[in-house]
Structure formats: C-alpha cells, structure tokens
Amino acid sequence: MSIEKGIIGETLPSGRSVEGAKKSRFDKKWFVYITIFFLALVYLCPVPVYSFETDSTQHILEKNSKLKGKKNVIFMVTDGMGPASLSLARSFRQTRDNLDIGDILEIDKHLIGSSRTRSNSSLVTDSAAGATAFSCALKSYNGAIGVGPDKEPCGTILEALKLDGYLTGLVVTTRITDATPASFGSHVDYRFQEDLIADQQVGNHPLGRTVDLIIGGGRCHFLPHSAEGGCRNDEKDLVSEAKSKGWKYVENREHFDALKEGKNVELPLLALVAESDIPYDIDRNPKEYPSLAEQVKVALTALSEATKDSEKGFFLLIEGSRIDHAGHHNDAAAQVREVLAYDDAFKEVINFIDDSDVETVAISTSDHETGGLVTARQVSPSYPDYLWYPQVLMNASHSGEFLVKKLRSFAAEKGFGVNQVNDNIDSQVLDSFIVEEVVEKDLGIKDHTKEEIETIKKSLHHSELLYVINNMVSFRSQTGWTTQGHSAVDVNIYAYTNSEKINSKLLSRKKNVGLLGNHENIEIGKFLEHITGVNLDRITKMVKGIKHSPSFDFSQSTDETVNNIHMNAIQKPNF
Numbered sequence: 190m191s192i193e194k195g196i197i198g199e200t201l202p203s204g205r206s207v208e209g210a211k212k213s214r215f216d217k218k219w220f221v222y223i224t225i226f227f228l229a230l231v232y233l234c235p236v237p238v239y240s241f242e243t244d245s246t247q248h249i250l251e252k253n254s255k256l257k258g259k260k261n262v263i264f265m266v267t268d269g270m271g272p273a274s275l276s277l278a279r280s281f282r283q284t285r286d287n288l289d290i291g292d293i294l295e296i297d298k299h300l301i302g303s304s305r306t307r308s309n310s311s312l313v314t315d316s317a318a319g320a321t322a323f324s325c326a327l328k329s330y331n332g333a334i335g336v337g338p339d340k341e342p343c344g345t346i347l348e349a350l351k352l353d354g355y356l357t358g359l360v361v362t363t364r365i366t367d368a369t370p371a372s373f374g375s376h377v378d379y380r381f382q383e384d385l386i387a388d389q390q391v392g393n394h395p396l397g398r399t400v401d402l403i404i405g406g407g408r409c410h411f412l413p414h415s416a417e418g419g420c421r422n423d424e425k426d427l428v429s430e431a432k433s434k435g436w437k438y439v440e441n442r443e444h445f446d447a448l449k450e451g452k453n454v455e456l457p458l459l460a461l462v463a464e465s466d467i468p469y470d471i472d473r474n475p476k477e478y479p480s481l482a483e484q485v486k487v488a489l490t491a492l493s494e495a496t497k498d499s500e501k502g503f504f505l506l507i508e509g510s511r512i513d514h515a516g517h518h519n520d521a522a523a524q525v526r527e528v529l530a531y532d533d534a535f536k537e538v539i540n541f542i543d544d545s546d547v548e549t550v551a552i553s554t555s556d557h558e559t560g561g562l563v564t565a566r567q568v569s570p571s572y573p574d575y576l577w578y579p580q581v582l583m584n585a586s587h588s589g590e591f592l593v594k595k596l597r598s599f600a601a602e603k604g605f606g607v608n609q610v611n612d613n614i615d616s617q618v619l620d621s622f623i624v625e626e627v628v629e630k631d632l633g634i635k636d637h638t639k640e641e642i643e644t645i646k647k648s649l650h651h652s653e654l655l656y657v658i659n660n661m662v663s664f665r666s667q668t669g670w671t672t673q674g675h676s677a678v679d680v681n682i683y684a685y686t687n688s689e690k691i692n693s694k695l696l697s698r699k700k701n702v703g704l705l706g707n708h709e710n711i712e713i714g715k716f717l718e719h720i721t722g723v724n725l726d727r728i729t730k731m732v733k734g735i736k737h738s739p740s741f742d743f744s745q746s747t748d749e750t751v752n753n754i755h756m757n758a759i760q761k762p763n764f
Contacts (some may be wrong), residue, residue, distance in 0.1 A: 223337035223374075256688060262350070262721060263538055264323065266369050267531055268316055269513025273679045277668070278528035279522065280564070281579040294532045295539060296553065302682040303707050307558045309338045316513065317380040319556025319710060320372035326725060328464075328715030334368065334386065335376035335641030337735075342376035342735050344728025346717045350729035351399045352722055352731075354501035356456070359400055360488045361691060362467045362481050363510035365390065365406025371555065373506050374399050376737045383410045384421045385736065389461070391431045391627050396728075398434070401456045402491060402505075404484045408440060418464050420425055432461050447481050451490025453608040458491065469511055469523045470530040472591045481509060482533040489541045496548045502547055507534060515588070516559025519670040520659045522561070523525035539685055548688040550720065552694070554705070554713060555680035561671025568667060581666035584633025589659040592627055599626075600649060619646060627658075634661055679707065691720060 221224050267274075275294065283292055310330035319330045321336070325343035329336060351357050359370045366383035380564035381725050387410040392398035411427040412419030438662040439460035440446055452709055467478050479487075485507055492503040509531030516525030535553065542549045567573040587595075599622055621643050628637050642663060648654040656673070663670060682704050684695050694716075697703030701715055718725055 198209075212248075235406040236487070238398045241400045243687075245665040256548045257546055258548055259496070259500055259502045261496075261545065261547050262355075262717065262719065263489075263542075263549065263551040264504070264506050264717065265535065265538065265551060265553035266506070267508050267512055267528075267553065267555045268363075268369055268508055269557065269559030269675070270509070270528060270531075270555045270648050271562060271676070271680055273305075273564055274512065274516075274524060274528050274558075274563040275681070276564050277527050278532070278563065280531060280577070281525045281582055284579045285583050294506070294529075295534050295536045296506050296683055296690070299539075299553075299683040299685045300681055301684050302704050303679045303681055303708050304554055304682055304713065305707065306555075306677065306710055313675050314557050314677075314710075315380070315675065316368035316556050320369040322710040323554075323556070323714045323717075324373045325729075326711050326718055328711055332379045332381075334371045334378075334380050334382070335373075336378060340737070342729065342732045342737055344725045344732055345373050346714065346721070346723070347373040347506065347723065347734065348396055348399050348727055349718070349723035349728045352396065352728065353399075353721070356401045356492050356496055356499075356501075356503040357501065358397060358402035358488050358492055358505040359405065360402075360481070360484045360505065361405040361508040361510045362484075363405065363508070363514070364410065364466055365403055365405040365461065366407045366410045368509065369467075369508045369510065370405065370506060376538045376732060376735050378738050382739055383407070384423065384425075387411050387421075387427055388425070389735070391427050391436065392434060395732055398457065401495075402454075402458045402460075402488055403463070404458070404460040404488060405510075406461065406465055406467045408461035408464050411459075411461060414744075420465075424596070427564050428459075428461075442479065444476050445483075445487070447490070448761045449566065450483075451487040451494070454491035454494075456491065456495055466511060466514070469515065469520075469527060469588045470588065471523050471586070471588050481507075481530050485537045487532045489537065493541075495549075496547075498692050503550070507538070509534065514563065514590075515558045515711060517673055518589055518655055518659055519560055519663060519673060520589045521562075521663050521666060521668040522582045523588035524560075525579075525582055525588070531649065535683075542685060544671050545687060548686075548691065550686040550688065551684065552717075553683040553715065554710075556710070558676045558678040558680055560673070561669075561676045561678075563669035563671070564668035564701060566663070566667040568664060574667075576667055578666045581633075582668075585662050586633065589655050589662075592631055593633075595656050596623070596627060596645075596649060596654070598669075605649070610713070616646070623730070626649060628661070632658070632662060634665065636665075637661070648672045682708070682713070692718060 210260050239691055279294055281289065285289060306314050306319060308314035308331050309328040315331040317334050318329050318331050321333050324345040324347065325336055327343055329338050335343060335345055347357050352562045362372050366386040368380045371386045375386040377385050390403065396522055409420035413424040413426050414422065415424060428438060431701065435519060436457045436459040437455040438509060441462065445460060462478060488505055492505060496503050509527060512524055512527040515527055515710060538551045542551060564577050620642060623642055628634050637751060642674055644657050682705060686692050687694065695703055696705045698705055701712060704713065
C-alpha cells in the first residue's frame with residue numbers, strides 16, 4: 190500500500206502511522222520554505238562588518254558603492270601610549286565631565302588588535318626602531334632611523350607611495366626631525382642626527398623631495414647655528430633653501446590661521462610652528478600654538494583638495510608625539526591631556542573618512558609604552574587600598590616641565606644661586622613662591638608638607654626637580670610609574686575605513702594579511718605595503734647611496750648612550 194493511499198489509523202510498512210507520515214511531509218515542507226527564506230535574506234541583505242562600531246555601518250554601506258578607485262592612507266602613532274593610558278584618560282574624562290561609566294573615547298570604538306613592540310636589539314624598543322618597523326616593515330636596532338640592522342638604508346612606505354604618485358604629509362607635536370616622523374622620510378644611523386634629517390626632509394635626498402606637507406615643531410634644526418632660534422651644528426639655512434625650492438613656509442599661529450583650515454594651502458608646505466617641541470596641551474596657549482586636531486584638519490583638507498583630480502590619493506602620518514614625553518617625565522596630569530588631545534585629532538580623521546568619496550583607511554597604534562604607567566599605586570607599606578583618584582589630575586593646570594622652567598626663571602630673576610637658597614631671607618621669598626604660585630595654584634595641592642617644599646628647594650638646580658614636582662601629583666592620585674623610560678608592554682591597534690574591501694583585509698586572520706588579533710609591529714608595515722601594492726625592496730635599492738652616517742665616530746654606541754641622548758633631547762629645549 191502506498192503512503193498516499195494509506196488509511197487513517199493504519200500502520201505503514203515502516204512502522205509509522207499515516208498521520209505521522211503526513212506530519213513528517215508537512216514539517217519537511219516548512220523546513221524547506223524556512224531555509225529558502227533565510228538563504229534569500231542573507232543573499233539579498235548582507236550585513237557588512239566595517240569595524241567594531243556599528244552605528245555608522247549603514248552610512249558607510251550606502252557610500253561604499255560610490256567610492257573612487259584611488260586610495261588615501263592615514264597612519265597614526267600614539268608615541269608612548271599603552272593600554273593604561275587609555276584607562277587613565279577615560280576615567281579622567283568621565284570624572285571631569287560627570288559622564289556615565291559607559292562613556293568611552295572615540296578611539297576605543299575602533300580597537301581591532303594589539304602589537305608586540307620589541308626591536309632588533311632589545312625587548313624594549315625605542316621610538317626610532319619602533320617607527321622604522323612601521324615605515325620599512327623590518328626590525329632594526331634602537332636609535333635606527335630608516336636603516337636596517339646593518340645600517341643600510343631601507344625604503345619606506347612614504348617614499349614608495351610618493352614615487353607611485355601619492356601626495357605625502359607629516360603632522361606631529363614634537364620636532365619634525367624627531368624619531369617617528371624622521372623614520373618615514375629620512376635615513377640616518379642614529380636618531381640624534383637631526384640636522385641631517387632636516388636636510389633630507391626638505392629634499393636633499395636621492396629621490397628628491399618625498400614629503401609634500403610638514404606640520405610640527407623643530408624649527409631650530411632648519412636655521413643656522415648663529416641665527417636666533419637656530420640649533421644646527423652648522424650654518425645651513427634650510428628655511429631659505431626650502432623657500433627657494435618652492436616650499437610655502439609657516440612659522441607662527443598667525444601664518445597657520447591664514448591657511449584657512451587647509452582651504453588656502455600651497456604645496457609643498459613647511460609649517461614649523463614651534464622652535465622645538467610644541468608645548469604640552471595642558472600648557473599650550475591656543476593663541477600661539479595650534480592643537481593637534483587643528484593641524485590634522487589643515488593637513489586632511491589640503492591633501493584631499495590637492496588630490497581631487499589625481500588618480501592617486503595621499504599618505505599622511507599623524508603622531509601624538511608628546512604622550513611619550515609625559516611618560517618619560519612621569520607626568521600623569523600632562524599625559525592625560527595629551528591622550529585626550531589625540532582623541533580629538535582621531536575624531537577629525539573619522540569625520541573625514543565618513544565624508545570622503547575616496548577609499549580611505551586609518552590605522553592607529555603606538556610604537557611602545559612609556560613610563561610603565563599603572564592606574565593604582567601602593568602609597569604605604571600596609572595592605573594596599575584599591576583606590577585611584579583622577580580628580581587630583583584635574584586640579585593641576587600645568588605640566589612639571591612648565592613648572593620647572595617657571596621656578597628656575599624666578600630663581601634667576603631673584604638671583605638665587607645654587608648655594609643661596611639656604612639663606613633665611615631668600616628661603617622665605619622662595620618658600621612663598623613655591624607654596625603659593627607653584628604647589629597650590631598650578632598643581633592644585635593644598636595638603637603639601639614642609640618636607641615636600643624643602644625637597645623642591647634642594648632640587649631647584651638639579652634634574653630631579655621635574656620628578657619631585659610630578660610625583661606630588663602622582664602620589665596623591667595614586668598613579669604608579671615603574672620607569673622613566675620605555676616598557677615592553679603590548680600596545681593596541683585601532684583601524685577604521687569606508688571601504689568594504691580594505692575592511693575585509695583588516696579583519697582577516699590570515700598571517701601577514703590582516704591586523705585582527707596580536708601581531709609583531711613589522712606586520713603593520715607589511716599591511717601598509719600590501720594594501721597599497723607598492724614594493725619596499727625596490728625603494729631600498731634606490732636609497733642605497735644616501736648619506737646616513739654621523740659626521741663623527743660613534744662606533745662605541747650602545748642602547749644606553751642612544752637613550753641618554755633621547756632623554757637630553759626631550760629636556761634641553763624646554764629647560
């Protein structure tokens with residue numbers, strides 16, 4: 190008897206009833222319908238994953254089909270920022286602005302992975318080797334700027350893209366000749382060769398001029414030794430040379446404002462808006478110095494406008510440079526403002542990408558962590574309190590760097606020499622200034638002790654003064670530091686794009702393809718090479734003849750010597 194003609198209640202040969210067979214056919218039919226429905230849904234309504242932020246996914250999806258074929262690459266470096274720096278900044282802002290605990294930074298929304306930072310010479314890298322890992326996609330020794338372990342120049346991503354028709358730019362808050370920006374367009378054996386770096390940046394280079402836009406500090410390395418504000422070891426006037434080669438030169442806030450947020454820029458642009466490093470954001474006078482976000486806006490607008498009719502886009506390096514300096518100085522109040530200033534700049538980049546009709550990607554990471562920062566500190570031998578006080582950082586209105594300069598200027602004005610501060614009359618005057626102007630007004634500390642004031646006086650003419658001042662804030666906020674140098678902590682990788690194609694590569698788990706998960710820092714450099722299709726080996730052959738060795742014997746160099754030079758470079762221009 191067939192199933193179709195079975196009698197209700199009759200048992201089929203299989204042992205099932207007719208009713209059961211009909212129910213089985215009914216279930217199978219609906220299973221097929223549901224399966225077809227969901228397959229159609231997936232096929233017709235794909236859900237792209239562009240980043241771990243979903244709010245703007247639909248907006249990007251709608252624009253993705255309209256993107257032009259060329260590409261913009263924005264590479265961002267938070268020098269010295271480790272994961273704890275984000276915790277510091279996030280909690281500080283929540284406390285300061287009375288925000289909900291769910292409030293996060295803009296950069297937090299775009300976390301995709303982490304990076305291991307070791308150099309060729311140490312588990313603890315310096316900024317030079319760290320930046321060279323990004324620019325050349327290879328490991329080198331601490332102190333190396335665009336050269337490999339054998340001290341041979343290596344082709345950089347910036348140089349490769351420039352030769353491929355891209356426009357290029359560097360935007361930083363430190364000297365433009367400092368390690369990170371230098372490693373993308375220069376080649377020297379040691380990071381302290383800043384005069385030679387400046388030479389190469391204005392076009393004294395086998396490839397000619399490789400940078401179209403420069404915004405940052407470090408004007409002194411472009412001026413003759415004898416000139417006011419010059420710090421070169423020779424009499425070269427690179428500013429005059431740059432002007433003669435067609436560079437548009439900007440040296441102050443007034444000139445910067447005349448750029449009209451990037452709408453009135455002639456390339457190449459050499460904007461050296463500070464003699465040395467741009468002041469910490471906590472100290473920065475906005476009437477004298479632009480913020481990093483303002484610099485970024487000018488750069489993005491200018492480069493976008495200049496490439497609008499080109500078949501190629503632009504490459505822009507952006508660095509939040511002085512996060513690192515605050516870490517070296519163990520200055521929690523300064524560092525938290527530097528991180529927030531960088532987050533503002535990051536927002537500018539995100540907004541630019543969202544509004545762009547060009548395929549654009551931004552990648553942000555750190556070269557290393559600085560200071561061994563911890564958002565907790567055991568301040569007594571007894572069992573530690575589980576406490577941290579970001580509100581203490583809110584009370585400080587200046588950095589330790591600024592206050593060292595202020596104290597020493599006051600001492601010089603009053604004629605206090607090294608051996609004079611023990612005089613009773615001098616001590617009273619100095620005590621009042623330290624207590625009222627520095628500790629209570631600038632640091633916002635009212636519970637200071639006599640011992641702390643005495644320590645400041647004793648340290649007035651010594652290098653430890655900086656750390657004495659900064660520790661008063663860190664101690665009260667219970668912020669911990671383990672070093673005045675760098676650490677080997679892994680650092681975060683962030684990314685954002687308006688391109689489905691680039692995003693699929695970003696989030697790939699394939700080796701040497703994506704950045705999702707944990708990676709060596711050189712893999713970031715390889716990713717930049719991969720998505721742009723350039724060949725760094727080809728550029729390496731082309732820069733082989735560049736002058737890169739120091740003009741004096743440095744054969745006895747060690748990591749310690751290089752690091753000492755780095756620390757001196759951080760402090761000397763400001764003290």
